[in-house]
Amino acid sequence: MSLSRRTFLKTGVAAACAACASQVPKPASAEPRKVQELATLIDIRKCIGCEACVEACRDANADKYPDPRKPYPKMYPSRVKVEDWSDPEGRETRDRLTPYNWLFIQEVTVTHNGEEITMTIPRRCMHCQNPPCADLCPWGSARKLKNGITVIDADLCLGGAKCKSVCPWDVPQRQTGVGLYLDLLPAFAGNGVMYKCDRCYNRIAEGELPACIEECPEQVQTIGPRDEILREAHRLAESENLYIYGEHENGGTNTIYLSPVPFDLISQAIERGEGKPRMDPVADQMAHADNLAKAMVIAPIAGVAAAVGRVYKAIKTSEEKQEETK
Amino acid sequence: MSRPILPNKPIAEQMWVKPVYILIFLLMGLTGFAQMPIFKRYYIADIPGLAWLDQYYVTHTIHYLGAIALLSLIAYCLVIYWALLRKQYRLTVLAWIRVVLLAGIVGTGIFRVLKNLPDVVFSPGFTMFIDIAHLSFMMLYLVMALISVLTRQKWLRVKASIY
Numbered sequence: 001m002s003l004s005r006r007t008f009l010k011t012g013v014a015a016a017c018a019a020c021a022s023q024v025p026k027p028a029s030a031e032p033r034k035v036q037e038l039a040t041l042i043d044i045r046k047c048i049g050c051e052a053c054v055e056a057c058r059d060a061n062a063d064k065y066p067d068p069r070k071p072y073p074k075m076y077p078s079r080v081k082v083e084d085w086s087d088p089e090g091r092e093t094r095d096r097l098t099p100y101n102w103l104f105i106q107e108v109t110v111t112h113n114g115e116e117i118t119m120t121i122p123r124r125c126m127h128c129q130n131p132p133c134a135d136l137c138p139w140g141s142a143r144k145l146k147n148g149i150t151v152i153d154a155d156l157c158l159g160g161a162k163c164k165s166v167c168p169w170d171v172p173q174r175q176t177g178v179g180l181y182l183d184l185l186p187a188f189a190g191n192g193v194m195y196k197c198d199r200c201y202n203r204i205a206e207g208e209l210p211a212c213i214e215e216c217p218e219q220v221q222t223i224g225p226r227d228e229i230l231r232e233a234h235r236l237a238e239s240e241n242l243y244i245y246g247e248h249e250n251g252g253t254n255t256i257y258l259s260p261v262p263f264d265l266i267s268q269a270i271e272r273g274e275g276k277p278r279m280d281p282v283a284d285q286m287a288h289a290d291n292l293a294k295a296m297v298i299a300p301i302a303g304v305a306a307a308v309g310r311v312y313k314a315i316k317t318s319e320e321k322q323e324e325t326k
Numbered sequence: 327m328s329r330p331i332l333p334n335k336p337i338a339e340q341m342w343v344k345p346v347y348i349l350i351f352l353l354m355g356l357t358g359f360a361q362m363p364i365f366k367r368y369y370i371a372d373i374p375g376l377a378w379l380d381q382y383y384v385t386h387t388i389h390y391l392g393a394i395a396l397l398s399l400i401a402y403c404l405v406i407y408w409a410l411l412r413k414q415y416r417l418t419v420l421a422w423i424r425v426v427l428l429a430g431i432v433g434t435g436i437f438r439v440l441k442n443l444p445d446v447v448f449s450p451g452f453t454m455f456i457d458i459a460h461l462s463f464m465m466l467y468l469v470m471a472l473i474s475v476l477t478r479q480k481w482l483r484v485k486a487s488i489y
Binding site for chain 2: 077079080130135136137138139140141143144145146153156160161162165189251252285286288289290292293295296299300301302303304306307308310311
């Protein structure tokens with residue numbers, strides 16, 4: 001399978017046509033194909049660590065980057081710290097995720113089958129299928145789009161960093177001194193805006209590729225409907241003895257990595273720290289919500305059943321008493 | 327008027343429902359507010375025994391469990407009121423207001439739960455509406471609950487026609 005720009009655009013046009021055609025009633029057999037989530041396949045073997053994707057990301061998204069107002073408002077209590085990446089050094093940081101660097105190249109050296117292998121891995125938001133950041137954002141500013149992209153609305157985010165706390169990969173990064181909180185109670189609530197990869201949702205909406213994919217000289221990444229991406233990932237994994245990461249992590253993500261070495265080796269060797277995401281297995285963080293939601297359907301039925309039993313007993317007791325008084 | 331099923335005296339539910347409801351509601355309120363990043367910022371999670379308030383997944387799970395208990399209790403009370411109490415008692419004005427607000431909390435909560443399911447995506451505007459509406463209904467409910475406490479107005483009042 002080749003997921004070229006042409007294939008990608010064809011998929012987009014097909015999805016748009018399907019959306020328009022869906023306005024017309026038609027028999028079930030002629031139902032249009034459901035708009036699918038888009039996933040990316042990152043073949044780690046191809047990455048040479050040139051950072052062309054990083055530069056492309058920075059160029060394409062520069063107008064989305066924070067432009068904080070200084071001096072920053074004093075925040076209370078004192079434990080609330082300013083997070084500032086807006087100085088020249090912060091803005092130029094490229095070895096981790098920051099509000100000004102939504103994609104970075106992580107280098108890792110592992111020994112596999114007696115051979116030492118150094119790999120470079122593009123790291124950014126995984127765009128989970130059921131993203132905890134969007135599910136648990138108390139303000140609705142983090143949200144998932146129908147095409148599988150998770151975005152944070154910089155105009156609405158208050159910078160509470162809950163999205164970062166609940167993200168298994170700690171992806172979103174905060175910049176103080178920008179956003180809606182400045183117009184509310186900057187001293188007592190909020191602390192800026194959270195930033196992360198939005199997989200160039202605006203470019204995708206216009207039928208373009210995300211900048212990191214378009215500019216990569218090695219075609220490390222491909223993008224397409226998730227089922228096709230997974231099919232391709234499994235085909236390559238089986239035929240070339242590769243390993244997959246991201247298919248089941250956190251219940252499934254829209255970023256699928258292919259590696260020539262097992263990911264547990266990568267996970268052990270990879271540098272961890274602030275802005276440097278993990279690469280070990282991740283359980284579905286929202287599984288509890290899915291299971292308890294089922295129980296919520298049963299809860300009112302159980303309540304009604306218990307009450308009906310109680311009413312029946314009360315009526316019976318009442319009738320017995322009336323019989324006795326006769 | 328048709329004959330009441332029960333004699334005009336308090337039934338068992340009028341004893342246990344209120345404390346159980348208050349307990350569930352306090353837990354729901356606490357874990358609901360814990361969904362905002364405020365308890366750590368304002369040292370509340372530093373109080374011994376309250377560190378869990380800073381654990382979003384823990385408070386989220388408890389909030390869901392509370393919702394299960396609340397939905398069961400509401401369904402139970404609706405049937406009991408309709409079948410056993412409505413001929414002897416009527417809801418007070420403040421109770422009606424709280425019922426409406428409670429319906430708002432539950433309704434927006436249901437949409438919030440749906441939104442958290444995989445493959446369920448709402449529009450950005452609707453997502454924000456249910457988030458803010460859920461919080462607003464709760465805040466209004468707390469205000470009405472406070473007014474009810476201050477004015478000592480209960481949920482139920484005996485119908486005058488009973489006597």
